[in-house]
Amino acid sequence: MKSFSLKLLKSSNCKVRSGFLFPLAFCVLSVAFYIPMHSPLPVSAQATDARQAEGDRLMKQGLQQYKTGQLRAALNSWQQALQIYRALKNRQGEGWALGFLGFAYDSLGNNAKAIEYREQSLALAREIKDRQLEGAALGTLEDAYRSLGNYAKVIEYSQQRLAITRELKDRQGEGAVLGTLGDAYRSLGHYAKAIEYAQQSLAIARELKDRQGEGAALGNLGFAYLSLNNYAKAIEYTQQSLTIARELKDRKREDLALDILGMAYRSLGNYAKVIEYAQQSLAIARELKDRQGEGKALGILGSAYHFLNNSAKVIEYSQQLLAIARELKDREREGWALGSLGIAYRSLSDYAKAIEYAQQSLVIARELKDRKGEGVALGILGDAYRSLGNYAKVIEYLQQRLAIARELKDRHIERLALANLGDAYYSVGNSAKAIEYGQQTLAIAREIKDPQSEGVALGNLGLAYRSV
Structure with missing residues (x-):
């Protein structure tokens, strides 16, 4: 008798959509624990049942701690639960505890430990022939290797998970895996494959009337067509994804759609449109108090105004970006902001300022071994000194x-x-x-x-x- 089981919530906050727009980890962690009621048991069995209940309680406690950012506390709760399940020889509970420990270590930045626990969860799932647990373990491994940029591994695990979803007739899960495969192939530059899988994911989402999944698939298609320089198709699919994101009030997905549209219009040289979408992205970042996202939008705005020869606006946005980059100790973005300021002041014939900012940008580029950024800074310095006649x-x-x-x-x-x-x-x-x-x-x-x-x-x- 299995006294421990997990079920994914059917609510809007747990529609599994890995891949382009929605990290799998957040969905897998949106779970409810269901502990069946039992009839009265003999005393020895009651003791076992009490230990089982304690393990289940610790799993739920860890989940709540994880959701509120108490990562070390969650790790401790799940480690205790793991010990209980092992003592009770509850292999299914052990498998889920191992998987959740993987999430804790991943969030703590220990990728090696995260993968180690997820591999153990996968091995155990296969040993007890629990296909649902196996699929969940494969999904978390996909997520781990995607974070590491190892898309070959993502594809390997996704193909295995796809077979499980089809075996279990899990159409929503199948659509999610197809989305992950499409994103992985796009990241490897295999755009035809990316489009093929994204189209299959889109068909399933529309069949299930899954608007969140539909938006994700449309976003994947937009990104793939952008990579193929097919800007008309990229805009067409991304506009549809943006419409759904706004309908669902999904601000993060809305922001991603705005990014793709901005990139497409920048490639077309339509900087007015780039500014329009970047301004909307900036508003979302500020609403969400996302300083990284705010910096990204400010950088795009500065770049767009550079192409429109509006140096005053470039300086305005680059100064704001510089402040955020220094606050976040983001040396790469700080270097970009300094370089943009150098270019803008050179355009305004303020060569002293141009040299000052370019020199700072050069120092950071060399620190980061960013040869392209170093070249840009050297070019600004060369141009400024030429204007000063210092050959x-x-x-x-x-x-x-x-x-x-x-x-x-x-x-x-x-x-x-x-x-x-x-x-x-x-x-x-x-x-x-x-x-x-x-x-x-x-x-x-x-x-x-x-x-x-x-x-x-x-x-x-x-x-x-x-x-x-």
């Missing part, structure tokens, strides 16, 4: 930028650095060096089929040769 500094910084561009195999930046170096050498009267860099600039312009840059390079070479 020795221009050459110093652009030589470093050129080396990074070659390391990263970025031919466009390499061409730009060579062109600016040629201009700097021409300005100090070194025509030989100007010709050397001009010839290299011309070769790259022709290689990347940039006729405008080719024409500029030919013109600069003509000036340099005339000065020889």
Whole structure:
């Protein structure tokens, strides 16, 4: 007789939708414990039943502690429950306790321990042939490996879980796994597979009239088509996902849809739309007191206004981003904000400010070994010193930028650095060096089929040769 069982709540806060928009962990933890009533038992059996009840109580207690952020307390409750179930040889209870311990360790940042406990839960489920527990264990392992970016493992476990959901005729679970598979394949760049699985997930969600699942599948499709540069399809599916998110008052999913729409319109060069969606995303982040999300939206707004040549707005949003990045000790985002400020002040001809912010950005980029960010900071410094007529500094910084561009195999930046170096050498009267860099600039312009840059390079070479 099984005195311990779990059932997923059928309420709106527990519709399992792993993958693109809804982490599986939150759904699996939205559980209710059902302990059947028993008839009077002999004294020895009553003692066993009391221990069983204590184990079940500890499991429920751990769940409440986990939900309120008391992670260490939840860990302790589930460890005690595990000991009781093992003493009672309650293998099913042991399997669930192991799985929940995996969640606790995952939330505490100990991925190795989280995976260890989830693997034990999976092994036990297979030993006792409990397909529901096996499916739950596979789902938590998917989530763990997705957090680690190991999408091959996500696919491996998802395929196994998909077979279980189909065997159990769990259509909602099947739709969730299909969503996870689609997201994993998209992350690996297999967009046709991603779309295939997302379409299957969408069909199931619509069959079940599962609006939350439908929104997730539409979001997955939007993201996949965005990755394929099919912006019309990306916008079409994401707009539908956004409509459902607003209908369900799901602010997090709404924010994700706004992000995809913003990325699509940015690729189309429609910065007015990018700003519109980023402003909505910023409002959601502030409503949810999500400082990371607020910083993300501010960064997008600063970038969009940069393309619209509105340096005052770039500075406004970048200063706000800088404050949040420093509050969160997010060095990467701090570097971006400083770089944006450097570019904006350079555009306003405030070269002292541009150099000040670019130097700070350069320090962070080197600290983080961010070669691309380092190159951007060096470019800002080179441009600022050129405007000040300090060509020795221009050459110093652009030589470093050129080396990074070659390391990263970025031919466009390499061409730009060579062109600016040629201009700097021409300005100090070194025509030989100007010709050397001009010839290299011309070769790259022709290689990347940039006729405008080719024409500029030919013109600069003509000036340099005339000065020889």
